[in-house]
Amino acid sequence: MSFFISFFGDFIVSPILITVLLAGGAYLSARLGFFHITRPGKIVSSMLHSKGKSSGRSPFREVTVALAGTLGVGNLSGVAASIAIGGAGSVFWMWIGALLSALLKYSEIVLAVKFRVRRESGFIGGAMYYIRSPFFKNLFALLCIFTSFTLGNMMQMRAASECFESIFGVSAIVCGVILAAVVFLIIINGHSGVSAFTSAAIPFACAVYILLSVFVIVTNISALPRVFAEIFSSAFTFPAAAGGFLGSLIIALRPVRYGVSRGLITNEAGCGTAPIAHAAADTDSPAAQGFWGIFEVFADTVILCTLSALVLLIARPDFAAAGDMGSVLFSFAKYCGPISDLIISALVLLFAVSGAVGWFYYGTVGLEYLCGTSKGNAKIKVIYALLYALCAALGALFSSELVWDLTDVSIGLMAIINTPCVISYCRLISRETNDFFQKGIKEK
Numbered sequence: 001m002s003f004f005i006s007f008f009g010d011f012i013v014s015p016i017l018i019t020v021l022l023a024g025g026a027y028l029s030a031r032l033g034f035f036h037i038t039r040p041g042k043i044v045s046s047m048l049h050s051k052g053k054s055s056g057r058s059p060f061r062e063v064t065v066a067l068a069g070t071l072g073v074g075n076l077s078g079v080a081a082s083i084a085i086g087g088a089g090s091v092f093w094m095w096i097g098a099l100l101s102a103l104l105k106y107s108e109i110v111l112a113v114k115f116r117v118r119r120e121s122g123f124i125g126g127a128m129y130y131i132r133s134p135f136f137k138n139l140f141a142l143l144c145i146f147t148s149f150t151l152g153n154m155m156q157m158r159a160a161s162e163c164f165e166s167i168f169g170v171s172a173i174v175c176g177v178i179l180a181a182v183v184f185l186i187i188i189n190g191h192s193g194v195s196a197f198t199s200a201a202i203p204f205a206c207a208v209y210i211l212l213s214v215f216v217i218v219t220n221i222s223a224l225p226r227v228f229a230e231i232f233s234s235a236f237t238f239p240a241a242a243g244g245f246l247g248s249l250i251i252a253l254r255p256v257r258y259g260v261s262r263g264l265i266t267n268e269a270g271c272g273t274a275p276i277a278h279a280a281a282d283t284d285s286p287a288a289q290g291f292w293g294i295f296e297v298f299a300d301t302v303i304l305c306t307l308s309a310l311v312l313l314i315a316r317p318d319f320a321a322a323g324d325m326g327s328v329l330f331s332f333a334k335y336c337g338p339i340s341d342l343i344i345s346a347l348v349l350l351f352a353v354s355g356a357v358g359w360f361y362y363g364t365v366g367l368e369y370l371c372g373t374s375k376g377n378a379k380i381k382v383i384y385a386l387l388y389a390l391c392a393a394l395g396a397l398f399s400s401e402l403v404w405d406l407t408d409v410s411i412g413l414m415a416i417i418n419t420p421c422v423i424s425y426c427r428l429i430s431r432e433t434n435d436f437f438q439k440g441i442k443e444k
Contacts, residue, residue: 005409014408017412017415020416020419020420021097021104021419022096022097022100024104024419024422024423025269025270026100028107028423028426029100032103032430032433036103046291046436047059047291047295059278059281059289060199060292061195061281062195062277062278062280062281063278063295063296064199064202064203065194065277065358066277066278066292066296067198067202067299067358068194068198068202068354068358068359075209075300075304075351076325076328077162077328079091079305079309079312080312080325080328083312087234088234088235088313089231089232089235089236091235091309092232092235093235094306095302095306097269097301098267098298098300098301098302101270101297102293102294102297103294104269104419104422105268105274105290105293106293107290107422107426108127108269108270108272108418108422109274109278109292110286110287110290110433111130111422111428111429112126112127112129112275112276112278113125113278113279113289114130114286114428115129115130116129116279121190123279123280124280125280126144126272126273126276126365127140127273127275127276127414128140128141129369130421130425131417138370139417140272140414140418141366141369142366143413143414144272144276144363144365145366145384146410147359147362147407148362149388150406150410151355152360152362153360153388154392154394154395154403155395155403156351156352157176157179157392159348160179160348160349161175162325162326164345166325166329167341173393173397176393177393179349179352179393181389182353183356183357183388183389183392184389187357187360187385187388191280194360198354201350201353202350202354204350206304208347209304209307210303210304210307212336212340212343212344213307213310213311216315216331216335217310217311220335223314224310224314227313227314231309267296267297268411269293270422271414272414272415273359273414275293276362278290285436287432287436288436308328311331312327312328312331314335315331315335317330317331328344329341356388356392360385363384363388364381364384367384
């Protein structure tokens with residue numbers, strides 16, 4: 001089963017995904033004048049002055065919900081998996097993907113705010129609300145629900161259980177049950193419970209992880225020339241393969257394939273999920289909210305993923321022997337001592353729970369789109385919440401390779417559906433952007 005899923009992802013989904021993301025991101029960046037590079041001051045100023053209304057759904061609070069789905073264990077174990085499979089060169093392609101995908105994420109958030117609808121509890125929106133085809137609307141919503149169980153749930157729980165089992169000797173199933181209980185206590189309070197948790201956990205976890213990573217890098221500053229040389233040299237290496245031309249091509253493209261796909265999994269640009277969180281924000285300007293999407297890509301890939309990659313490449317763990325989280329734990333412990341295991345464990349716990357509850361919200365929006373808001377359908381949401389908690393408990397036992405393969409396919413299909421649709425709205429996105437810059441629209 002795993003072989004067929006991996007084959008489908010490697011030979012069908014990934015080539016299309018890489019083409020769609022890089023071409024789509026480059027096209028939108030060109031049409032929008034690469035303003036994320038040329039006008040950073042305006043973007044930062046807009047974010048600093050943004051504020052919410054009385055409902056408490058401020059732009060920043062909704063950003064933390066989106067970041068909960070992006071800033072997760074993928075920034076640790078995902079980067080380790082990318083380097084283990086695609087080599088150091090995959091880091092370079094993460095950067096390229098981030099550069100080109102920043103305005104792609106901006107654009108999908110603009111559309112999410114533009115096409116959102118109002119409910120009694122507030123705004124709701126996402127890719128399924130601006131995708132034109134009814135078939136692809138429903139398919140996207142289904143994939144969103146499915147991916148909430150893989151990327152948002154099983155992958156997070158698996159990484160957390162690996163970490164705690166390695167350090168404290170806690171069995172995977174015990175860890176899974178405890179995490180499932182914590183997740184359930186948060187998600188039963190709905191969107192307010194999710195955003196309250198992420199707005200506290202995400203900034204704290206990011207700050208601690210950045211400080212710990214910077215310490216390792218600064219104390220090993222002499223290793224940076226070797227690390228960067230390895231990144232750039234292996235990014236453009238095209239090895240021969242005994243399996244023939246096709247095998248050579250697949251191996252040659254591994255740095256690109258894993259750099260772009262893992263970059264997508266960590267910053268989710270183009271896959272249409274983060275806009276679900278942003279659509280709920282109290283904002284009158286789609287462009288102003290879109291700027292937060294640019295910030296997400298920068299914080300996720302350019303800062304956190306890069307820091308993880310540098311620490312891993314400085315430490316040079318045996319990726320094959322240590323595993324994804326094992327490589328991360330080894331790398332920090334090598335330079336920070338046993339205390340780093342405790343710190344990383346706490347951070348993994350926060351990232352895992354944040355990612356799980358953030359993706360639960362995405363799944364509920366997809367479920368509501370498919371089932372509606374009637375009282376009968378409210379029971380379906382309760383069943384979904386119970387299944388989600390059960391999956392969190394069992395997710396600790398799943399093979400990380402299988403979970404990654406399922407995630408690559410599901411989130412790749414979401415991006416393939418969403419990105420062309422975003423591009424089709426290029427004129428509308430350009431008009432919204434020009435209105436903001438030319439007229440100086442501000443948050444009310």
